[in-house]
Amino acid sequence: MQTSPVVKVLAAWVLAILLIVACCSALVAAMNSRLYSPEHRVERYLGALQEGDGGQALGLLDAAVPEGVDPSLLDGDALRAASAPLEDIEVQDARDTGADRVEVPVSYQLDGAAQTTLFELEQTGTTWGVFDVWEFTRTTLPTLRISAPTLDMATVNGMDVGLGDGATDLASFYPAIVTAQVSGPYLTSPQQQAVVTGSGDTPAQLDLATTTTPELEQAVTDRVHAFLDSCAAQAVFQPTGCPFAYVTTEPVAADVVWTIEEYPSVTIMAEDGGWALAPLEGSARLETTFRDYFSGAETDISESIAYQFEADLTVTGNAVTVTPIVDD
Incomplete structure (x- = not known):
């Protein structure tokens, strides 16, 4: 029995439709396993981190930023800089x-050590009824604290960050490397580093132990010298607010001239989370001429006067303040 032409045409159409359906099913499966897969969403997020696109990264991760934190790292x-040190990243x-x-799981290497960050995602629906929609499980960005007592600024991942x-x-994406240090003209610190691997990490704290620079010692020395020079410029026996003086009742026949004979040696010490100066010692020389009450004879005077005083030291960023403390 021969098949009619109409049946043959219908069979051909049915076969074509089945092939189309099979191809579409294969395409949907392929798209769901790649472009619409949870792995692809993680890859897009990691790519945004590497490009420094915080807006896209936050939108993909759909994470909350804690209130009141500094967003400088985002x-x-x-x-x-936070993702640059990560090597051999594999989703x-x-x-x-x-x-x-x-x-x-996302594995990577950091300083030769293997690390893994786990991202949790959930399927929230489909697009056009066929393509899976995967989203990160909502979470909150982790935070870390940068501490440098007495300072108002630190360098974090190459960026100046204010310290109240x-x-x-600071809030941070993850995985991330956060480095912090102080590199000012007067105070420096070794670089500290924290690894942020996930939203559940215990908040890290980077305590920056600062040390003084030769520039700070020179700045303090200059301010101490300027203070003493201003005292020496006062042509009186007891310069106001100064650590040296001369007591006499003799009448004066010439100007009173002070010179700083020996400036103090400056020693800066750490104290109570800040900085202090050791007692400052030196000598000043007084030169003048006295006239005798009765005979009128004149006598030249040149005396070395030892002095000692203390001073408060305040160092904040690029500012240095030395406040002499002189007993009345």
Whole structure:
């Protein structure tokens, strides 16, 4: 029995439709396993971190930024610097963790040590009814604290960050490397580093132990010299607010001239989270001429007067203040 032409045409159409359906199903499966996969969303997030695109990264991660924290690490060069040290980054296959939920491990190397960050995602629906929609499980960005007592600024991931009362809290994406140090003209500190691997990390704290620079010692020395020079410029026996004086009742026949014979040696010490100066000692020379009450004879005077005083020292960023403390 021969098949009619109409049946042949219908069979051809059915076969074509089945082939189209099979191709579409294969395409949807391929798209869901790649462009619409949880792994791809993680890759896009990591790419945003490496590009310093904090807006895109935050939108993909859908994480909350804690209130009252510094966002300096969440965009631009500071964000790029946070992911730059990570090497051999590999997004691994998603693992089922429950209904419509997976975790995607991301492995990487840091300073030769292997690290892994787990990202949790959930399927929240489909696009056009066929393409899976995966989103990160909502979380809150981790924070870390930078502390440098008495300072108002630190360098974090190459960026100057303000320190209120000597400390600040910063929000961070993850995985990330956060480095902090003080590199001012008067105070410096060794670089400290923290690794942020996930949202559940215990908040890290980078305490920056500062040390003084030769420039600070020179700045303090200059201010001490300027103070003493201003005292010496007062042509009186007891310069106001100064550590040296000369007591006499003899009448004067010439100007009173002070010169600083020996300037103090400056020693800066750490004290109570700040800085202090050791007692300052030196000598000044007084030169003048006395006239005798009765005979009128004149006598030249040149005496060395030892002095000692203390001074408060305040160092904040690029500012140095030396406040002499002189007993009345």
